[in-house]
Amino acid sequence: MSDELEIPTVESVTGSGVAIRGNDIDTDQIIPARFMKVVTFDGLGEFAFFDQRFDDADNQKDHPLNEPAHQDASVMVVNANFGCGSSREHAPQALMRWGIDAFIGESFAEIFAGNCLALGMPTLEADAETVTAIQEWVEVNPDGDLEIDVAAETVTYGDTTVEVSVDDAQRKALLEGVWDTTALMKANAETVRETAEALPYVENGKRV
Amino acid sequence: MSEGTLYDKVWDRHAVTRLPTGQDQLFVGLHLIHEVTSPQAFGMLRERDLEVAYPDLTHATVDHIVPTSSKDRPYRDDAAEEMMAELEENVRESGIEFSHPETGEQGIVHVIGPEQGLTQPGTTIVCGDSHTSTHGAFGALAFGIGTSQIRDVLATGTVAMEKQQVRKIEVTGDLGDGVEAKDVILEIIRRLGTEGGVGYVYEYAGEAIENMDMEGRMSICNMSIEGGARAGYVNPDETTYAWLEGREEVPEDGAFEERKAYWESIRSDPDAEYDDVVTIDGGALEPVVTWGTTPGQGVGVTEPIPEPEALPAEKVDTARRAQEHMRVEPGDTMEGYEVDVAFLGSCTNARLPDLRRAARIVKGREVDPDVRAMVVPGSQQVKAAAEAEGLDEIFTEAGFDWRGAGCSMCLGMNEDQLEGDEACASSSNRNFVGRQGSKDGRTVLMNPRMVAAAAINGEVTDVRKIKEVALNE
Ligand code: SF4
Numbered sequence: 001m002s003d004e005l006e007i008p009t010v011e012s013v014t015g016s017g018v019a020i021r022g023n024d025i026d027t028d029q030i031i032p033a034r035f036m037k038v039v040t041f042d043g044l045g046e047f048a049f050f051d052q053r054f055d056d057a058d059n060q061k062d063h064p065l066n067e068p069a070h071q072d073a074s075v076m077v078v079n080a081n082f083g084c085g086s087s088r089e090h091a092p093q094a095l096m097r098w099g100i101d102a103f104i105g106e107s108f109a110e111i112f113a114g115n116c117l118a119l120g121m122p123t124l125e126a127d128a129e130t131v132t133a134i135q136e137w138v139e140v141n142p143d144g145d146l147e148i149d150v151a152a153e154t155v156t157y158g159d160t161t162v163e164v165s166v167d168d169a170q171r172k173a174l175l176e177g178v179w180d181t182t183a184l185m186k187a188n189a190e191t192v193r194e195t196a197e198a199l200p201y202v203e204n205g206k207r208v
Numbered sequence: 209m210s211e212g213t214l215y216d217k218v219w220d221r222h223a224v225t226r227l228p229t230g231q232d233q234l235f236v237g238l239h240l241i242h243e244v245t246s247p248q249a250f251g252m253l254r255e256r257d258l259e260v261a262y263p264d265l266t267h268a269t270v271d272h273i274v275p276t277s278s279k280d281r282p283y284r285d286d287a288a289e290e291m292m293a294e295l296e297e298n299v300r301e302s303g304i305e306f307s308h309p310e311t312g313e314q315g316i317v318h319v320i321g322p323e324q325g326l327t328q329p330g331t332t333i334v335c336g337d338s339h340t341s342t343h344g345a346f347g348a349l350a351f352g353i354g355t356s357q358i359r360d361v362l363a364t365g366t367v368a369m370e371k372q373q374v375r376k377i378e379v380t381g382d383l384g385d386g387v388e389a390k391d392v393i394l395e396i397i398r399r400l401g402t403e404g405g406v407g408y409v410y411e412y413a414g415e416a417i418e419n420m421d422m423e424g425r426m427s428i429c430n431m432s433i434e435g436g437a438r439a440g441y442v443n444p445d446e447t448t449y450a451w452l453e454g455r456e457e458v459p460e461d462g463a464f465e466e467r468k469a470y471w472e473s474i475r476s477d478p479d480a481e482y483d484d485v486v487t488i489d490g491g492a493l494e495p496v497v498t499w500g501t502t503p504g505q506g507v508g509v510t511e512p513i514p515e516p517e518a519l520p521a522e523k524v525d526t527a528r529r530a531q532e533h534m535r536v537e538p539g540d541t542m543e544g545y546e547v548d549v550a551f552l553g554s555c556t557n558a559r560l561p562d563l564r565r566a567a568r569i570v571k572g573r574e575v576d577p578d579v580r581a582m583v584v585p586g587s588q589q590v591k592a593a594a595e596a597e598g599l600d601e602i603f604t605e606a607g608f609d610w611r612g613a614g615c616s617m618c619l620g621m622n623e624d625q626l627e628g629d630e631a632c633a634s635s636s637n638r639n640f641v642g643r644q645g646s647k648d649g650r651t652v653l654m655n656p657r658m659v660a661a662a663a664i665n666g667e668v669t670d671v672r673k674i675k676e677v678a679l680n681e
Contacts (some may be wrong), residue, residue, distance in 0.1 A: 053607065056337070178228045181360050185360060200330075207237075
């Protein structure tokens with residue numbers, strides 16, 4: 001058992017992009033509810049945006065995630081209110097397991113952004129014009145790298161560098177490596193034990 | 209900020225430290241797990257080579273996917289079987305106690321926790337299920353958590369949380385005939401809205417709550433989440449202590465008295481400060497039923513269904529769509545609304561007193577021939593106790609299907625589902641479109657006696673018009 005789990009800091013993300021256009025893309029679209037009857041998040045990647053990617057006969061439809069050129073993408077570029085709907089963590093999990101490491105968008109639903117942070121995935125925001133320009137660029141340059149600098153709050157693609165914004169708490173959590181509450185809290189195991197033992201109903205980690 | 213409330217006291221006793229994220233790290237006294245939301249968290253633990261930190265403070269059951277027709281293995285539904293097998297493996301590996309169907313103690317997580325005395329005042333309780341608020345009925349601080357948080361709790365015995373505000377909801381007076389805890393909470397949600405409780409914990413108080421049995425308090429706390437509050441609680445009192453005494457996990461004799469002193473100490477102080485106080489006249493209530501597709505769209509059974517336009521602007525659209533889906537007209541009452549299915553079950557209303565009250569309506573009568581009616585007891589123990597009193601016979605003689613314990617048609621994740629556009633009188637807590645397994649299904653939430661009456665008459669019925677029959681207890 002590794003008590004000394006290091007939480008990686010997330011200072012930058014570099015990789016090619018994929019544009020998913022549209023506002024108010026909800027978690028039901030990202031991962032339809034019927035794929036939640038599973039015991040691990042492991043295989044969820046292949047069901048990301050399933051109903052947008054496949055028709056009733058499971059034939060591929062036109063969708064950026066189906067395009068061979070985007071198969072290695074690690075940055076998803078989206079529009080407004082991405083990830084709204086239910087609180088299911090299955091949504092960011094599915095996208096992460098498909099291969100996404102970071103999001104750039106006009107705005108994100110609060111719970112979705114929180115769930116992403118718990119996985120160490122930045123959700124960077126920019127105005128509509130900036131986002132559209134990046135989307136157009138990744139569509140033309142599917143192999144081109146986007147370089148996200150979390151501390152400087154910038155994204156560089158081709159010869160262009162644009163400003164994006166990350167919410168303060170998220171930026172701090174990513175840069176200081178405190179986004180993973182498991183590791184963070186595990187480091188306090190001794191204080192946890194003391195708090196527990198001071199309770200009238202716990203003794204030696206058991207209920208009494 | 210609140211001060212001197214049960215919430216403040218229990219929070220302080222369990223707070224480990226302030227995290228760099230600004231949240232408090234809170235010790236978890238009881239972690240309940242079930243088959244739907246826990247397997248992914250165990251998977252994450254394995255990925256990181258971590259172990260369960262407090263297996264003795266963790267307890268498992270299976271409820272969402274279990275068939276209620278037969279407990280024979282393997283389950284007919286492969287996905288259900290896989291989830292069950294995974295849970296069995298996880299609890300075995302980690303040494304976690306499991307109320308397995310073979311033990312006779314299986315049931316809906318929010319029914320078995322209290323039943324076994326796992327749920328106690330002054331403790332913190334979490335579960336990957338939003339209706340964990342139920343356990344607040346005992347004066348516990350209990351709330352639902354997400355999958356990453358389940359991982360946190362498994363690995364560390366703690367959860368990262370921000371403290372919320374406390375709203376006291378005082379229900380005054382005596383509830384009238386036919387009016388129950390369910391009606392009180394439906395009224396609270398109707399009045400304060402489904403988002404009214406966001407950022408708040410609800411403290412339920414007042415004579416109506418004090419005079420209520422534990423099962424009624426559980427029904428109320430259960431639906432806190434439908435009102436947007438992640439947790440709700442009732443201060444523990446003699447009713448609580450009497451209910452707990454003698455249960456499996458509760459200390460006995462001298463230790464019980466000692467523990468009681470702790471329970472008394474965490475009650476909200478008489479001069480506690482609240483962030484908000486709301487008063488509701490319990491004496492003025494009538495049975496409440498929903499007319500729409502959110503739990504906040506409720507109405508007294510004899511009252512007219514509202515005109516969407518008469519509602520606050522942001523609710524007009526949803527109300528209109530809800531009325532279309534439910535096929536109800538503003539100005540009508542819900543009385544007389546035809547139902548095809550009657551579901552008596554769920555963690556809101558499937559405990560012994562719920563079934564007893566419903567049986568008093570059903571006894572000697574017959575279910576309408578066009579209605580399929582079922583009783584799904586909340587746990588195997590509830591089922592056994594009901595059978596010992598002969599309630600099963602009363603229900604089956606009337607034409608109800610008497611089933612095994614589980615979540616069942618509350619969410620239709622097993623084979624118990626609505627079909628097509630069936631309308632269902634349901635004692636459960638959510639009437640969202642598609643909730644009971646059919647996207648065209650129509651759910652009308654109500655108290656268990658009202659469900660019984662609807663089953664008999666084939667339509668929503670004011671239970672006060674039906675004469676109750678005494679049971680030979
Ligand atoms: S009975 Fe319904 S609300 Fe309660 S835990 Fe089961 S599915 Fe959730």
